[in-house]
Amino acid sequence: MTGQEAPYETRQVRFVDQLSLVATESAVSASRRFLRVALSQWQAALIEDDVLLIASELVTNAVAVTGVVAENPTWDELRRLGLVHVRLVGLRDSVVVEVWDVSDEPPRLQHVGRDSEDGRGLLLVQELAARWGSYRTTGGKAVWAQLAVRPPLPPLPQRPRNERRGSGAAAPPGPGIAFLRHVRVGLGRAL
Template structure:
C-alpha cells in the first residue's frame, strides 16, 4: 500500500514525538528506547510490544537503505551523515509509527523460503498493523504503520503544542548547529 501523504490529518493528531538517528546498527535499539518512553508518557503502554516490533523492522530497513556507517565519522563528515527519522503520532484510537530514510524506492513485501534468515520484516508489519504504507518525502520516503490502541489515548493537555512541525514535514539535521559545534571544538583544540 502506498499513499502520497501521511495516513492521518493534522487535526486528528493528539501527540507527536520524533527522533533523528544516525544510520548505525544501534539505531533500532535507540528507537525502541525512545518509543518506550513516548508510549509511557502517552499512557499507551498496552500496545508497546507491537509498536516496538514494528518500529524495529522499519528502522532496520531504513538503516539498510540509508547505508550503515562503517566507522565513527570525522568532524568534516558530520554534515553528510546518513540519518533516519522516527516519528510516533498518537491519534484518538491508534498510533502511527513513521520512519524516514533517504531512498525513494517504495518498500516491497518479499516472499522468502522457510529456511531464509531474513526478509520477513514487512510481513510482520503487515500482520501487526491495521494498515501500513509509504509516501515520498523531500530526499527520500517515509514508511508508516498504524496500530490500534487497546484503549483510547488521553487528550492533550490544554496549551501543549502538537509537535512544532507540520505532519508532512520531513525533519532534518540542524547543519548550522553542527557547524557551530565543530567550530567550537576546533578552537578548543
C-alpha cells in the first residue's frame, strides 16, 4: 500500500513525539526505548508490543538504505552517515508510527521461502497494523503503520472492606452463572 501523503489530517493529531537517529544498527534499540517511553506517557501501553515490533522492522529497513550496517565501518562510510527519523503520532483512536529515510524507493512486500531468514519485516507490519503505506518526502520517503488503540478494560469491582475474606464475616455468595455469561459476552464485544 503506497500513498502520496501522511495517513492522517493535521487536525486529527492529538500528540506527536519524534526522534532523529544516526542510521546505524543502534538506531533500532534507541527507537524502541523512545517509543516505549512515549506510549507510556500517552497511556497506550496496550499496543506497545505491536508498535515496538513494527518500529523495529521499519527502522531496520531505513538503516539498511540510509546508513552503515557494516560491523567495522570505514572512515569514508562514517563520513556519509545519514539520519533516520522516527515519529509517533497519536490520533483519537489510533497511533501512527512513521519512519523516514533517504531512499525514494517505495517499500515492497517480499514473498520468501520458509527457510529464509530475511524479508519478512513488511509482512509482519501488514499483519499487525490496521493499515500501512509510504509517501515521498523531501529527500526520501516515510513508511508508516497505523494501529488502533484499544481502551483499557475497566477495573474489576472491589468488595467493601467488611465483606472481604479474613475479616471474620462470611463471604457473600458469588455471582450467578447468568451474570458471568453476560460479562463474557460484554468482554467479547470490547475486544
